[in-house]
Amino acid sequence: MLGGASDAAAELLRLLLHHPDVDLRWVCDKELATQRVADIFPLLAGDTTMEFVEKPDCLDLDLVFLCDEEASAPDNLAMIPQSVKVIDLSARYRLTDEEASGFTYGLSEVNRRRMVHECMRITCPGEVAMALSLALVPLAKNLMLNSELHATIVVGNAQATAGSRVAMVPVEQYADQVEELKRVLSAMQTSFHSDVHLTAMRACFARGLLSTVYFKSGVEVAMVRDLFEQYYDDHNFTFVIDHEPMLCDVAGTNKCLIHISREGDYLRVTSAIDNHLKGGVGTAVHAMNLLFGLHECTGLML
Numbered sequence: 001m002l003g004g005a006s007d008a009a010a011e012l013l014r015l016l017l018h019h020p021d022v023d024l025r026w027v028c029d030k031e032l033a034t035q036r037v038a039d040i041f042p043l044l045a046g047d048t049t050m051e052f053v054e055k056p057d058c059l060d061l062d063l064v065f066l067c068d069e070e071a072s073a074p075d076n077l078a079m080i081p082q083s084v085k086v087i088d089l090s091a092r093y094r095l096t097d098e099e100a101s102g103f104t105y106g107l108s109e110v111n112r113r114r115m116v117h118e119c120m121r122i123t124c125p126g127e128v129a130m131a132l133s134l135a136l137v138p139l140a141k142n143l144m145l146n147s148e149l150h151a152t153i154v155v156g157n158a159q160a161t162a163g164s165r166v167a168m169v170p171v172e173q174y175a176d177q178v179e180e181l182k183r184v185l186s187a188m189q190t191s192f193h194s195d196v197h198l199t200a201m202r203a204c205f206a207r208g209l210l211s212t213v214y215f216k217s218g219v220e221v222a223m224v225r226d227l228f229e230q231y232y233d234d235h236n237f238t239f240v241i242d243h244e245p246m247l248c249d250v251a252g253t254n255k256c257l258i259h260i261s262r263e264g265d266y267l268r269v270t271s272a273i274d275n276h277l278k279g280g281v282g283t284a285v286h287a288m289n290l291l292f293g294l295h296e297c298t299g300l301m302l
Contacts, residue, residue, distance in 0.1 A: 002064060003071030004029040004052055008089050010041040012065060012281040017047050019285065019299035021292070024048075028056045028071075058084055063288060066090060085291050086121040087284050093123040094180055106287045107133055108296070109235050110184060115290040122287045127279030128153055128200070129180035131211040134238055134256045135271040136181070138231035140188035144219060148195045151213040155275060156247075157202040169200040208247035209275040217267040224267060225260050236297050237278065237286070245272035254282035254300045277302070 001016075003009055004027035016022045027037055033054035038044045040052075058064065058080050066072040066088040073092075080086060086103075093103040104114060106122040107130070115122065125133065132151055139145050153174075154166070171178075178196050186192045194215075217224075225240055232238045238256040245257035250272045259270045273279050282300055289296045 001027045001067060002056060002076055003067030003090075004037070005032055005040065006068040006071075008276075008281055009065075009067040010043065011276050012067065012089070012284060013037065013041065013044060013048070015281060015285050015299055017044070021294055021298060022288075024050070025061065026050075026053045026057065028053050030054050062292070063087065065284060082120070085119075087287050087291075088121070088123045089281065089284055091126060091176060093121075094126065094129075095176060095183070096123075105180075105184070106283060107184060108283070108286055108290060109134060109232070109238060110137060110188070112235075112290060112296075115287060116293070119291060122284075122291070124280070124283045124287065126174075126177040126180055127155070127209055127273070127275040128174050128198075128211070129177040129184070130279045130283065131209050131256070131271045131273050131275075132181050132213060133184045134273075135211060135213050135258060135269040136185060137188060138228045139224070139269075140185045140192060141231060142227055143189050143191065144217065144224075144227075145185060145189055145192050145194060145215070147216040148197065149213055149215045150197045151211060152199045152201075153209060153211045154201045154203050156205045156208045166201050166203045169202055171198050171200060174198060174200055205247060206251075207274050207276050208251050208272065209279055210245070210247055210270070210272050212268060212270045214263065214266045214268040216265050218265070219267065221260055221262050221267070228258060228260065237282075237300070244270055247272055250274050250278070252277070253302050254278050254286065 016024050029052045032052040037050045061084050063085045069090045072088045072090040093101050103121045103123040104119040106124045228240045237254050240258050244259050254277045256273045261268045289298050
């Protein structure tokens with residue numbers, strides 16, 4: 001694992017140390033070399049006696065995780081043999097051309113077959129792109145996105161204190177993830193060229209992301225729900241439910257819960273995920289399972 005001092009690395013380590021099919025060889029961070037991993041991440045106390053290493057050893061490895069922008073730098077990538085698979089949690093390769101970069105977009109609910117049979121390198125989706133994609137992909141699959149999309153997201157802020165107010169986030173902060181979303185949808189529905197209007201907020205809960213997207217549609221809710229259930233029937237982490245999802249239902253899990261409703265001429269789809277798991281390292285572990293032919297739920301029944 002490269003980039004071992006990041007928040008994503010701590011969460012990923014927690015999953016990998018308890019994954020039945022993982023033999024974790026090293027966690028690399030030059031600044032923390034020789035320090036105990038559990039001393040830096042107290043949540044791992046008692047789980048590991050590993051120390052950070054200064055230089056990665058890529059011999060006899062099957063997979064390397066890149067946990068931040070620095071770890072995914074081209075110089076680091078060049079050190080990894082072509083025979084070793086790579087999963088990148090940073091944003092560096094999400095919007096690159098796959099043929100040029102070699103990275104497949106790791107949204108398993110769209111690219112699972114390719115991840116099982118064809119890929120060597122995966123780039124994990126952003127948390128916002130993940131939540132909104134899962135709320136819209138079945139509609140794009142059925143060519144039902146034919147008007148502009150209005151989306152609101154509320155994302156947890158681990159640094160917030162009790163009593164903190166909900167804070168607006170500049171849309172520019174998520175501009176790349178909106179572009180990710182557009183790419184996913186247009187790949188499913190080539191006629192999709194609609195604008196996506198995003199409102200983003202941060203709130204004082206430690207983990208979770210709640211998204212609501214609405215758009216004009218005359219299709220009945222029951223029919224839309226049937227399409228969602230058919231699409232996600234053979235996927236193990238995304239579920240359609242009868243009530244508005246709550247973040248406490250997904251916090252600490254790799255699930256996405258979806259609810260579909262209508263307001264006048266507008267169809268509304270709400271999705272809830274844990275932004276650190278389904279929107280982060282849970283997706284990375286899911287991708288690893290697919291790359292190596294494991295059951296996709298292995299190590300993720302949290």
